[in-house]
Amino acid sequence: MAQNKHGKHGIGRRRLFTSAAAIGGTAALSAAGTRALAGPPAAAVDPKVFGPVAISASDAQYTDLVHGANQRYVGKPEAVYLVDSVDQVAGVVQKAVDGKKRLTVRSGGHCLEDWVFNADVQVVLDLSKLNKVYFDSESNAVAVETGAQLLDVYQLLYQAWGVTVPGGICHSVAAGGHVSGGGWGMLCRQLGLVSDYLYAVEVVVVGADGKVRTVKATREKDDPERDLWWAHAGGGGGNFGVVTRYWFRSPGATGDSPKELLPKPPSHVYLSAVSWPWADMTADRFKTLVQNYGAYFTANSGPDAPQLALASFLALTHKSAGQLGMVTQVDATVPGAREMLSDYLAAINKGLGLSQGALTRSMGEFGPMAEFAEPRKLPWLDATRYLALTNLNITDPTYRQEYKSSYMRANFPDAQAATLYKHLSRDDVTLPGGSVTLSSYGGKVNTIAPEAMAYPHREAFYKMMWMSLWHDAAEDDAYIAWNREFYRELYADTGGVPVPNDVTDGCYVNYPDNDLHDPQYNSSATPWHELYYRGNYPKLQQVKKRYDPTDFFRHAQSIRLPA
Template sequence: MTNKKYMLFFKPLCRKFESWVFKIRLILKGIKGEVVCPGDCKYTKWSRIKNTRFKYKPLCIVKCKTADDVKKVIKLCVLKNKAFRVRSGGHQHEGMCSADNVVVIDLSGMNNINICGHTAWIEPGAALKDVYEKLEKSNYTIPGGGCMTVCIGGLVQGGGWGMQAREGGLTCDVLEEVELVDANSNLLTVNKDHYEDLFWAIKGSGGGNFGVITKYKFKLMDKSTVTLISIRYPMEFESNNQQGLKDDMILKLAYYLENLQCFNNKFTSFARITPYDQWSDLPRPTLWMEFQYLGCKQDAERDLKWFTESLPGLSIIDYRLQVSIYEGFLLLNGVIPERLLSTNDTQEIPNLLSFSLQPLSPIGLQQLTLWNGSTQYIPKTTCGCQGLPHKVSSAFPKENVCIRQMAEVIVNYVFYNKPFSKAATYLSIHSLGGNVREQLSPNSSFFYRDKEFLFQFQTWWEEVEDPNTTCYLNWIKNFREVLKDNNFIEGGFINFVDNSLQLEDYYGENFIKLKNIKYEYDPCNIFNFEMSIPPEPPEPPERKVPWLGEAKEKE
């Protein structure tokens, strides 16, 4: 048997043996969670992450149930020199919550939500859908994210943007305390009074850098009625006037971006510009502007009137029902809430379908059953699916950038660079400002609080082996480069991680401080992965050496 054949035969056996030995050691240490190894019937399922571009084969997956489980896994990994990754919901866009031949510390089973007065303790594996639903039953909410299958653990450590951001701030802004397992397997209580520098670091630097957080304490907001408004351009397609359509879209996009800070803080919005009309499959770019208003429909119409009257040619699809924050969250994920599905108001169902589905990017179909037993097939969306191959990137506008020129570059790119239409490919624009800006920057490590909005470049497709994958990836890469080459953008948002960016892009001037904090709490770099913050000791203070004459005078 040649060496190559020998390795092909014995290497998987050795790896399987190694994983089972690790499992037995954990069991002997009294771990309460399940340990899934290669060969187990659950291994394929629990090896999968949300970005299905990556097909990793970890050494084992440890489904922790308690903080004590986490401590035991980290301690054994350090003792046996085993690399590990930390995973809450598996939404890390570059797949860095897993890897080949590592121990995956899976926190999805730690998903308790305990409400006490105006605060709540939430474990990292709680999905946003469950968080919003349970809090709303107690008349509370938090400014969380926008995707229903994202878990709280990764969201809050990266900052956390959602459709209440301009009123409630980022998710990390309502964080009051955490329990964290450090590199020495100690369970720390971290807040503004205890380990203040560590508390600052974990709010905005991304997950997995400083320890494993096993519990989060949030300050809660009172729940509110919300009004959802969707604005689309264009509605009618004039095939003989492409240039006029393009010029008009540039003006409308520029007006939207220039006036984001003029909106009442009760408005948070995101826009989406796509190279295709993904509902008619026509080769025309489409601009969507989605608004969530914390308040009733009449107040929303009043506070938005100045904007819509200044932009003739827009079509406003007004969601006629006032909904709760949780119901609005479901609608923005392409899910019709059960309460609304059960209504016999046949006039409202088309409005629900129109609002919740048209601005989203379709990936395949799913069946929807209405109150009367009839069914409709509606598209799955990138937020609601359990996993799709995809690529994202992000950036912030530079200070004093010419919005009109930037809008022209954006619209020109989507007009003249069309990937294959079956990919959900688009640029999202997330509004900031409001109370995101008002939060004092020393309170968290999120660096870009002064920005007015955030770009997210996205492409999603159905088949992992799609032969056009390179085309989809290049669309993202080239789009970002065009804006960067024109000096329009800088930085990035760590929740929308892209491995082609540098760490300095995400952390700005906070990077040195973050490296120093990393050195203080994890000098041996136990918590490391492809884009983790490296430890770096602080520079020693400069020593003043007296002049020779000064020294003699003292003598």
């Protein structure tokens, strides 16, 4: 049932712009851009190009539609339904309810666990063609359909109006579950999460009587459906119904032009990519590197820190990859931006005793970036495209994958730094696709109270993502075992998982991990839902009870109905 956080590579860009043009009519953008791409009557907004279409096992394209980006999970549903307008969704859901069919939802295909494709699923509702983006003058907000891919969203918003929403770097991640899980990216320290700009959400839900209805919930204080908006601002996908579209507007924004309703990204950024050789990386040097990173972001992530203009990813690969790498972006429009980047690189290298070099190998979410060994100044959209389209994790559709996550509220204790080095430098395995990426965080994200929206992780300064990528099913056991052993030992003092405390702050629901509800891997007293949602889980359960009382929308870690 997971409304996935990602989308399938290569789908929908041409159609998104074609649809947007249809929505806005044939007139050129006005000088103010106020009503360009604004929505006329519904019949013109939602032209029915082909849907809904049911694809079954007898159709040649079936095999391309029963898996997502993670090739470990392939389903065998009776049918996959493709839709391309919001009014088609309710009919597909009602048919599944009436037929007592287990239905799951794919907004793009990057759910990292088996929440969409598993043996119990009979119907998959594929929303990847539901991908229009336009200005809705009635709601005075930018509407984004759930299958719209992030890079397409960024390009339309920026090229038409000079604005953006601060989502992730992976170009084909779809809006669906990315937003509902509290999506974040390169601009989060300056601007916050994409869900922080969510004004409204439209959801197809199923009542206790089995009747399907479509609900629009806003953040307005007097909206009787407001709790449904709250739940979709970080409460995870696939829990309450089928999201068909989101509306975005900055809190407190005034005016009626899309140019005024969302934040503006920096016009230019500095982009840097450096590496260090594993061959010269001792345990002490490794400890220095990771603690320098942790020290920088724990010290420079307050709401008014000038360093919020800087975002950085440190890719800690298994040593068989040959290099460790770091990619950094700085808002070039802030005073002293270039010096800030130089100071940051000096802080990370302090006491290391190694010279940084070019990033010449793929690692984690980044491809080789040798041309950025010396920082380069680029237009923001060019840098965004570059980071999105050189991401092998997204551009290679044949990977098998395994993920885990953790939020960090403090620098690495010595014991954790030693455990990181131990598993990344193991000689008994050769795992060039294994890595842990440290990602900068905090800043504007942490200016919102943990209970103000469903997304609760408002006290972390950087985060961690275990990401293993490989092609051959014969390597499944080696990569999965390495991830599990590594993670469990790193958090051995807290039952094998990063329980919320002074150092760690739980896990990111958009990197789902079924091990979190398995007592073999989580022996703590902290259940999976507290790791994802902390104290917001009881309220999420009440929203579940109101909008999905029969638990029609469910997966391995969906919100449970209250007892």
